[in-house]
Amino acid sequence: MILTVTLNAALDLTYEVDALVPHRAHRVSTVVEKAGGKGLNVARVLTRLGEKAVATGLLGGRNGSRVAELLDVPAAFATVAGETRRTVVVVDGDATGFWEPGPLVSAGEWDAFVDRYTALLRVARVAVLSGSLPAGLPVDAYAVLVTAAREAGVRVILDTSGPALDAALSAGPDLVKPNAEELAEVAPSADLSTVDGVLAAAAALRERGVGTVLASRGPEGLIALTPDGAFRAVPPHEVSGNPTGAGDACVAAIARAWRHRTPWPGALRDAVAASAAAVASPQAGDLDVRTFQSLRHGVAVTALDPR
């Protein structure tokens, strides 16, 4: 089983309007409610690929109950007293997002969650920790979860950003997927438009305790610096669609590959194909299985000379 963690889940509301004009009133033509959160996307993609996944995290209040009703993956969430946040995305062709801040989680609620998470680790092979931290959690919350996974012998992927990522690096996550900002911060002098620059920044992150650093290059694929060397994976052609959720599909594919002990080239091939298949999916946070199957054989994976 692959365990996904969503500490700051959301009730995602998508509003369709004709055209968003600031400082005017808009009649919303359709409202779609969805269970939102990066870890839920990861679990959805895994389920779509026939993999057994369980989603855990925190839910609270009326919005939390609504998210629980809307869940489309096996789940074991812990309850908090605060109100799960809403996210409102207004779509008029392009998307404008409004992120509520999320619940204030108490120390007792966090301890109870860690207990639940630790119990779930006993039956997990891989853990995926995704997204932002709700208020009230210590900045090193992910360090606690990474350490617990390592102690349980469960490989752990951490897909977050900012201080939450920074504070968890020394706990030694098996894989992180920093964005361009984080790469730039860790290696200010590197030219991230070049493969060498990305590898230099990834090496700096690995020195801080991380196993593998995965750097997305958007439609140009991935660069990975792993304990077994550096790789570049490039899709056969560009896929048009909505890039939201492509990173979650990428992470899901890696977790699945680890679960099946697939070596790096195959894992990265699947990660690139899954990202592209997420872009091609009409639903953000989901994956088009046929696109995944058709693309994965065309992904070119090359070993890079380490610098």
Place this chain on the structure above:
Amino acid sequence: MILTVTLNAALDLTYEVDALVPHRAHRVSTVVEKAGGKGLNVARVLTRLGEKAVATGLLGGRNGSRVAELLDVPAAFATVAGETRRTVVVVDGDATGFWEPGPLVSAGEWDAFVDRYTALLRVARVAVLSGSLPAGLPVDAYAVLVTAAREAGVRVILDTSGPALDAALSAGPDLVKPNAEELAEVAPSADLSTVDGVLAAAAALRERGVGTVLASRGPEGLIALTPDGAFRAVPPHEVSGNPTGAGDACVAAIARAWRHRTPWPGALRDAVAASAAAVASPQAGDLDVRTFQSLRHGVAVTALDPR
């Protein structure tokens, strides 16, 4: 008791953001949840002025339960199976609104509401019907409610617009408060920037069965064409603030004046003062009682020669 009706109540969400930029993601700094709907505003203003008011209407689903929790006025709402709508207002200094469409109300739910409303009319002196109709209701829904009020000997104010207003005029509401668009529609050749033009349009509406026509001129006060003649009411000075809810305060003041058999000049004086006191209130849909008390003695009401 004054009965207010809100058929399309809402869970009002106000999101504060730094600056609204289309097609970008925004972190919401504060979220305020409020029970929303024009009839609820009317009941709130009445309560604030020491008047006994009861709010009725339709509520459904999780959003409806949340509205019920947030109600700050005596209420007797009927339950529907559909989901009460949300309204999201994004504030970055100025306001950008998103209105969900609201629940689909069944014929049986509507019949049950009419029964409840008719029972409440037995203990009401004035009824105020405010706002839009949710989907599923017949376009003449307000005509049904106006007729029931008249049959019960209860004076009835109708504050709505478009087809819902048009279809209820012949039922004979005691007062309507059309907007500029509706006045223009009923009297296309009238120059609504002049007092004579407004009176001509108001006369056309009275011919269709309405008792009194109240035309707001924003910061310049009101023009009223009543069975007892035409009047103009002008505030002593302009008040700065948020005009949302000024119309609801205006209607509340008229209902209160009717309840106390206050003659037209006094009723219109209070209506203008209440509108201005709503503009001055930091909370939309509420009224600043001190501004109301200080302004009402300065409102100038003059009788107009009918044309």
